[in-house]
Amino acid sequence: MYTIGQASKMFNLPISTLRYYDKEGLFPNIQRVSGVRRFSDNEIEALRVIECLKKSGLAIKDIKKFMEWSTQGSQTFKQRKELFEKQKSAVENEIDKLERVLDMLKYKCWYYEEAIKDGNEDKVSAMLPDQLPEDIRVCYDNSHI
Amino acid sequence: MYTIGQASKMFNLPISTLRYYDKEGLFPNIQRVSGVRRFSDNEIEALRVIECLKKSGLAIKDIKKFMEWSTQGSQTFKQRKELFEKQKSAVENEIDKLERVLDMLKYKCWYYEEAIKDGNEDKVSAMLPDQLPEDIRVCYDNSHI
DNA sequence: GTAGCATCTAAACCTAACTTTAGGTCAAAT
C-alpha cells in the first residue's frame, strides 16, 4: 500500500498527474482512507499498464476504457487481448518509422561532417546517390522514398 | 516548382498545415509570385527535414532555428551537425524505450491468451516470472524493471 | 460576364494532457 507521494516517486510522475489520472477514471477501484488515496498492487500494476499504453500512443480516454474492462471479469478478456494486439502493431509500425527517421539523421550527420571537412557543402550537395559511400547511400535511399 | 496544393499532396499534409509552418518561419526563403507561394526543391527538401525532425521529437520553434541556420552558410555547419547528432541519440533512445513497451505488450497478449484458454486469469496471474515460458519471461523482465 | 477553382490573410477556435492556483483538512513535531 502506497500513498500518492510514494507512487509519484516510484513512477516519476507528478502527484498532480496521478490525481488527474484518477479524475479521468484510470483507477476505477482505488480505495480511500478518510479521503486519502491508497495505491495498492492493483493500482501499481495499473500504472505500469498506463505508462505502457500511453507510450504506445493510446489516448487517456481509451486507457480508461481498458481499465473499465478490467473490472468486468472474464467476459472482456477478448477485447483486452485485441487492444494489446492492436497497440503491439502500432508500436511495431512506429519503430519502423523511427528507423527510417534514423537513416535520414545518419545521412544528415554524414552530410555535415563532409561539409565541415570541405569548408562548404558544394561537393556533398551535388553528389548523386550512387556516389555516396555504400552505408550512407542506404540511409539516403531509405529516407528519400 | 510546386504550388501549395501540390506540396500538400506530395507530403500528405493539409494545406493549412503548410501555411502554418510558413507562418512559423519554417520556409525562410520561400518565393511568392503575386502573393502565391512557390515550393521549390529547396522547400521540398526542407519539408523532408521538417518531417524527419518532427518525428524525432523536435519542436517547431527548434526546427525554425535550424532553418535559420541553413540560411547562414558554412559558419553554422557545426551547429547543424550537432543538432542532427542530438536528434539521432534521441531517436535511438526512443526506439529502445519502445522495444521495452513492445515487450510489455507481448507479455500482455500472452497473458490474455492464457486467460482466454483457461476461462479465468487465476492461474496466469499467480504465475511467478520463473514459471513463465522463456520468451515471455524475458518480455516480463524487460517491462517490470 | 459569371461560375468554379485555387489561392490568400487574420483571427478565432480546438484538443489533449497536464499544471497551477486558491483554499481547506489533518496528524505529528516543536
Next chain:
DNA sequence: ATTTGACCTAAAGTTAGGTTTAGATGCTAC
C-alpha cells in the same frame, strides 16, 4: 498552540500543434 508537511478539491490556466472560419483575390472555362 502553532508550525510543518502531506494530503484533498474544484476550477482556471497552459501549451503545442494545428484547424476552421470568413472574407478577399485572381485565373480559366463556359
